[in-house]
Amino acid sequence: MTVLERHSVGLIEDDPVMGESLTQGLTLEGLQVSWWQSGAEALKALSRPVVPDVLICDIRLPDMSGEAVFEALVRAGGSPPVLFMTAYGDIDQAVRLMRAGAADYLTKPFEMGTLLGRLAALVPGDASTAATDGAVLGVSPVMRILERDLSRLAGASGPVLITGETGVGKEVCARHLHHLSRPGAPFIAVNCAAIPADLLESEIFGHEKGAFTGAAARHPGYAERARDGILFLDEIGDLPPALQGKLLRLLEERAFHRLGATAPVPFRARVVAATNTDLPTAVAEGRFRADLMYRLNTFTLDIPPLRTRPEDTGWLLDRFVTRFVAEHPDGPVRGVGALAEEAARAHDWPGNVRELRNRVERAVAMGLSPWLGPADLFPPARWTGGGGADPEAPAALADIRDAAERRAIEGAIRDADGQLREAARLLGISRTTLWEKMRRLGLSG
Numbered sequence: 001m002t003v004l005e006r007h008s009v010g011l012i013e014d015d016p017v018m019g020e021s022l023t024q025g026l027t028l029e030g031l032q033v034s035w036w037q038s039g040a041e042a043l044k045a046l047s048r049p050v051v052p053d054v055l056i057c058d059i060r061l062p063d064m065s066g067e068a069v070f071e072a073l074v075r076a077g078g079s080p081p082v083l084f085m086t087a088y089g090d091i092d093q094a095v096r097l098m099r100a101g102a103a104d105y106l107t108k109p110f111e112m113g114t115l116l117g118r119l120a121a122l123v124p125g126d127a128s129t130a131a132t133d134g135a136v137l138g139v140s141p142v143m144r145i146l147e148r149d150l151s152r153l154a155g156a157s158g159p160v161l162i163t164g165e166t167g168v169g170k171e172v173c174a175r176h177l178h179h180l181s182r183p184g185a186p187f188i189a190v191n192c193a194a195i196p197a198d199l200l201e202s203e204i205f206g207h208e209k210g211a212f213t214g215a216a217a218r219h220p221g222y223a224e225r226a227r228d229g230i231l232f233l234d235e236i237g238d239l240p241p242a243l244q245g246k247l248l249r250l251l252e253e254r255a256f257h258r259l260g261a262t263a264p265v266p267f268r269a270r271v272v273a274a275t276n277t278d279l280p281t282a283v284a285e286g287r288f289r290a291d292l293m294y295r296l297n298t299f300t301l302d303i304p305p306l307r308t309r310p311e312d313t314g315w316l317l318d319r320f321v322t323r324f325v326a327e328h329p330d331g332p333v334r335g336v337g338a339l340a341e342e343a344a345r346a347h348d349w350p351g352n353v354r355e356l357r358n359r360v361e362r363a364v365a366m367g368l369s370p371w372l373g374p375a376d377l378f379p380p381a382r383w384t385g386g387g388g389a390d391p392e393a394p395a396a397l398a399d400i401r402d403a404a405e406r407r408a409i410e411g412a413i414r415d416a417d418g419q420l421r422e423a424a425r426l427l428g429i430s431r432t433t434l435w436e437k438m439r440r441l442g443l444s445g
């Protein structure tokens, strides 16, 4: 199997001869090709949750430039790596695109072999994680890109910083990196905020016998126990100042001292740190060392909040329901109903994936009917009990209905290519009703 086999590629090319021949050549290599002949067609297809692993885009398209397609993708939350095809005179534009984050470009005419070689460098290393079936962290474009970045980072050894709100899955992401890069080696997780400051130093670096009162025996710390695996330092923003200096030395000298020891111990693990606090602010306020932040953020991965990636809400909901239903085979719950899915999409998820997981676990354990409804995910006590101040309170039923209507109307308008008469027909309502709904929901045609 070649590196390209089973990967998906999106081809944006208006010229039918060129498009046909590229589609044929790429398909022969085992790639799954989707070919679009205009920028608009491509953008419409790429707005779906599942996007190709890599895009090949002509720089001149009938309706917009390749540059505009790329900008729209980036603005919409991220783009798979894009290889641009340029004509000789477009080199300046290609250089500009590379600066803006495009992955590569080829000047026409080119050999098929050259194109395949360039593509091989852009597809993720592991085909099983590239397919959506193999998605680990999510199916939204931004999470697919994050997974691709993780597989690239797997080959490096420098520290990685993972940022994001509480419960977005920073540890899950660190564990995935471990799985991709050092699966047989230890994964040692340390919550810097949970261990009392005066214990943290000996917990991380270990101590010799007699190093302090009560140190009855030599104790290897987390750094030593991580061996050649991953040392995951969660809530790194809470690391006490004295330990920040020690961690910086460990990273720079690749060695550390157990408390009370004179000889250094070599450090072979990879440090992955995570934080939900803003490190630059902590640095500005003097709570975190700037030099340590710069050492840690060589590779930074930011996981966006769940509310900004609704595709993942549906996907994770299904996964958790499947998992917890399997754990309660004798219970009445079989799956999740459409209204509960709507309610989940309309909810803000302040606790992110952790909140979703907990709500599903509770709903499956307590549910009385085969299909979970909104009230199973968001029990009635929450509907009234919080008086509106409860951060986990769900959206009201009216909000759920509005969100559902908004999505249905937007989908119909898209499918009808902007023709409101046709959109109303698709929705089975009159044009006046459609127009009134659009006005109430603040939608423009």
Ligand SMILES: Nc1ncnc2c1ncn2[C@@H]1O[C@H](COP(=O)(O)OP(=O)(O)OP(=O)(O)O)[C@@H](O)[C@H]1O
Pocket (backbone or CB within 6 Å): 136, 137, 138, 164, 165, 166, 167, 168, 169, 170, 171, 172, 173, 234, 274, 275, 276, 353, 354, 357
């Ligand atoms: N992609 C995912 N698939 C399945 N479960 C997930 C995923 N992401 C997060 N979770 C689950 O959500 C919960 C929170 O995840 P995790 O501990 O990784 O978040 P975090 O960002 O590290 O949180 P904190 O900032 O509070 O430490 C865990 O129970 C985890 O198993």
